[in-house]
Structures are given as C-alpha cells and as structure tokens.
Amino acid sequence: MHILHYELYRKDGIYGKFQFAGDTQPFCDTLSHAYAIPGPSNTYTYQPIVKAGTYECRRGIHHIHAKDGLEEIETFEILGIPDHSGLLFHPLNYQMQSEGCTGLGASRVRYDSNQDGKIDALDDEMITRSRATFAAWMQRLQGIDSFMLQVL
Numbered sequence: 622m623h624i625l626h627y628e629l630y631r632k633d634g635i636y637g638k639f640q641f642a643g644d645t646q647p648f649c650d651t652l653s654h655a656y657a658i659p660g661p662s663n664t665y666t667y668q669p670i671v672k673a674g675t676y677e678c679r680r681g682i683h684h685i686h687a688k689d690g691l692e693e694i695e696t697f698e699i700l701g702i703p704d705h706s707g708l709l710f711h712p713l714n715y716q717m718q719s720e721g722c723t724g725l726g727a728s729r730v731r732y733d734s735n736q737d738g739k740i741d742a743l744d745d746e747m748i749t750r751s752r753a754t755f756a757a758w759m760q761r762l763q764g765i766d767s768f769m770l771q772v773l
Contacts, residue, residue, distance in 0.1 A: 623678075625723065626773045627669065631655060633745035634716035635669040636729055641761060649758065650726045652748045654719040670721035671708060671772055676701050678710070679767045685711050686718070696755075697762070699723070699770065710758070712751040725758050726751045 626647075627637040634655050638647035655667035678697040685692050699708045705721060713724030726748025734745035748754075762768070 622675070622769045622771050624771050624773060625651060625671070627673075630667045630669075631746075632657070632665070632667055633734070634719075634747075635667065636746070636748075639723075639725060639758070648761070649754045650729050650748050652713065652716055652719065652724040652726065652729075654716050654721055670705055671699055671702055671723065673772050676770045676772065677767055678770050680762075680765070683707065683709055683711075685709065685722075696759070697768070710755070712755040714747045714749070714751050715745075724748055724751055725754045727754050 623642050624640045625637055626640065627635055629636040632655055635653040637651045639649050639651050640647045653669040653671065656670065657665040658668055660666055677700045679700055680695065680697055682693060682695055683698065685694060694711060696709050696711050702708055709722045710725060711722055713719055713722070714726065718724065727750035729746050729748055731740050731744045732747050733740050735743060
C-alpha cells in the first residue's frame with residue numbers, strides 16, 4: 622500500500638510526503654489546499670479534504686485548471702471521500718492551485734509570497750519541479766490501473 626503522510630498543517634498548505642509501497646524513503650513532497658476550521662478566540666486549524674484513512678486510487682483521464690484554461694491529463698483520482706469527487710494527484714506548485722487535490726513536487730521552499738522583495742519566515746512555502754516529479758511518479762505507476770493509498 623502506498624502512503625501519503627501529512628507533516629505540516631498550515632495556512633499556506635497541507636504539506637506531506639508520498640512513499641511507494643516497499644520503498645524505504647519518500648518519493649516526493651506533496652501539497653494540498655488548507656481549509657481553515659475556526660477555533661476558539663479567533664484561531665484556526667487547517668485541514669485537507671482527504672483525511673486520514675485508506676482509499677482506492679483509480680487511473681483515468683481528467684481535466685485540471687492550467688494557465689490557458691483546462692488541461693487534459695492522465696492521473697489517479699482518490700475515491701471514497703465523503704461529499705467530494707475529482708480529488709486528483711497532479712502537478713501544482715502553490716496551494717491556491719488545489720481545490721483539494723494533491724500536488725507532487727521535488728522539494729518544499731519559501732517564496733516571496735508577501736512581495737516585499739525578500740524571502741523570510743513571514744513568507745509562504747510551495748513545492749518545486751511539480752511537472753517533472755508528477756511525470757516520474759506516473760512512470761512508477763506505469764501499467765497500474767488502481768492502487769490503495771493509506772493517508773496518515
């Protein structure tokens with residue numbers, strides 16, 4: 622069973638690692654949209670749509686938002702999420718590019734999100750090399766139509 626392990630739950634995204642079954646190290650970093658859940662005294666916690674559990678992921682042709690409109694890609698959809706469908710693995714760099722889907726990237730870095738000309742602890746993070754990482758991920762899944770995913 623493949624594993625998606627969430628590590629950070631922050632306003633700029635839910636960051637984690639994807640690990641293929643049988644591997645001893647994670648294959649890549651992941652990023653999903655962070656949905657704010659109100660707490661006491663004007664505080665928030667941040668949660669993904671895909672919660673901890675075990676899910677089937679099925680290969681298919683899907684449409685994702687791209688710079689020039691919709692892009693058709695072959696990818697895997699995470700099935701069995703209550704009240705949601707179309708939750709995909711696909712290339713993305715920033716949480717704003719996700720509506721609950723999971724992006725795959727080579728690493729996590731800070732970027733000048735507040736556009737003040739410097740990168741520091743006040744800035745958000747993103748994942749890098751998403752298209753190349755996604756292509757390598759799909760190559761690892763060549764010939765596979767579905768797999769089981771454990772989300773931790």
